[in-house]
Amino acid sequence: MLDTMFFYMFALLAVAGAILTITMRNAVNCAIALIASLAGVAGLYLLQRAEFLFAVQLVLYIGGIMVLFLFVIMLVNLDSAAKERQFHRHWITGAVAAILAGAVSLWLLSRGTPTLKAGAPQTLPAANGNIEQLADLLFREYLVPFELASVLLLLAIVGSVLMAKKRTN
């Protein structure tokens, strides 16, 4: 029962944060709302016994990506943008399209739910914890994608430095 309560709490945090993210006027407020949403999702990871992802979400997403966003908001002057119109001219079309897509997804989900297997009963966690199991899987079965991810990150570092650097010639 406690699980149920926590689920609704974190889900509410995630959804409310998400809605505030796309409606707030000031970009800094949007970033703060997004942090709340990400924290809610992190809580859901913890409820699902994904402890490593919980830590990654807190350290990497909230501590890394969101700080990056806040730095960019600081570098890019958004004060004039906050005073302007926030939505596109055709924002109603966009919103209707997105909500329709969500409704269709929900409808498909409700059709597919009866065939969804209930899954194995929630067994006790194995002797070694989530992080050890994840590391085993990551370094045995998914070693090549793991190494490719490091190349991707290297490319991202070099690319973002090149992009943001001032042209001096």
Added chain:
Amino acid sequence: MLHPITTNHYLVLSVILLAIGVTGMLIRRNIVVMMMSLELILNAVNVNLIAFSKNLQDLSGQVFAIFVIVVAVAEAAIGLGILIAMFRNKETVQVDEIDLLKW
């Protein structure tokens, strides 16, 4: 009233987060907020992956979620770099004012 939480709850939440993210992507003019919406979409995908990982008792879903996060980090770094370069040239962050290639 307090029924146990099933995988389905997580899937519905994921759809809701995804729809909000897509809405933000489509309606906002500010490119910084659009990139935040992109992060919301990737988070919705992660919720889905974790829910199925739990449902099937298979940790591969969590490994995929890690890769999704890695790609999200790379995307944010590159995207924000491009944004800074663009702001330096055009002095605007509103996407409908950047219409140089539009006929």
